[in-house]
Amino acid sequence: MKNHFRPCLTLLVVLIWHCSCKQIIPNKEGPLDVAKMIYAHQPSPDIHQYLAGDFATTDTLVPGAKDFPGASFKWRLLDELHDSLALVNMTVMEPNGKATDYYLTMRKDKVWKLTAINSLAMTGMLQAELEELEQMPQGYLDTLIDAAQRDKAGNALKMLTSMDDYHFLLGNIKLILQPDDSIVQHFLDNKAAFNQLKDSALAELQRKSTNDKTESQLVKKMEPVYKKLLIESIATDTEDHGKNIDFIIGGIIDNWVGFLYVKDKKDLPDLYNGNLIMLRDMGDGWYLYKTT
Template sequence: EMRSYLKRKFYAADNYSEITVAPLGRSSEFSEIFHVFLGSKEKHFDLYVYTKEDGIYAVRVLAQTAIIEAIVSEYEKFNEAQKREFEQRTDADIINLKLILAPDKELMEFGKQNLAAFEKIYELYAGGESERAKAEIKSLHLSHAETSGKRFMLLIGGITDNSVGFLRVQDEADLPQMSPSEFIMIEKIAPNWYLFKTT
């Protein structure tokens, strides 16, 4: 059904060399939630498809990325001197912007590679050492950390409420439910740690 939907809609499945569809989870409202990856040399989409018994209910993607994509695209056209000047003049963190745009599979790998650093940041915040934690966050090219109830989040970034980051909970029961209106995807990378996107 999803492949047929893609052929009818904007995403035009025939333009992509890699298409994968994998279950992402369930929620109290939806019978299944799927992760659909569309990839080619030029572009990629990570889509989150919400289904009910009678078919597809909603399709979501990290929104409002066009400005970030434009900045990264222009930056890639610069020579090395221009790149240095741009970074000094704007204080932009291009690695951070690229992480925001990265495919989920790359973000999952980034998360797995940096789990020890994530835990260190979590422990620093828990111990009241927020300045040291902020330095660690910056070294990983992340934006900031925040807490919400029993959830600890390391934000990569995004535009307004369209964000991507890593979420830590001690108990899986404290995870938010996925929905088309807030946490559009949550995927486990290790015990207590998850990749997430919001809208």
């Protein structure tokens, strides 16, 4: 009897220890895991413990796959700060082929919780402008271009002084409206040209006064080069006292898309306490950013 009792007792002790350890092991679900769980097609019944703010207090605001019927999702962890804050990119791919990027801010409070959802705003206005441009008859375009060339007052028609301007506007708006993966691919396809512009901008910045902390437009003489890359302008970034180079694609009001070159990572703009809604590392000091 004794010979059989001892191994059973040992097994019982091991089981008790194992169960107690399960209770004290820290939660292993990362921000990406929690985001995927919230938007699962069959969400967890205890989903509220992973939501914060209005999401946690109002049932009508509980996010989930129900908000995007028939859609599929792609995920990317953009940032995780001190195991307390994180930003997750959720790309929603609808059945009609449209892809939209959303940015989920997560905060750690025992478990990771969703605190905010952002996306590029006012895209409807850009889409309407794109459709209007695409539908313009050539005769009407010629009239606009002629009027812009004759205008001496510098009014809004100046954006269409040639067919090159027209094609730039078309390509520029289309790029702004593209999903993040496509915008990043545009950069990668033209990386050598972007690096040449970056080097010229840094050289020009070196010649400028280091005491000037305001935004300063750079390499204006190279405008034909960067417009071929669908870049609206190149300037210093005011978020970091003019140390980074901002390759602005465009947007409406304060909803902007662009590429940022950051020479030193300590000069990265604050992702959680400014106007940025996303920042995606593309390698070698280059980042895709969006603001709102």
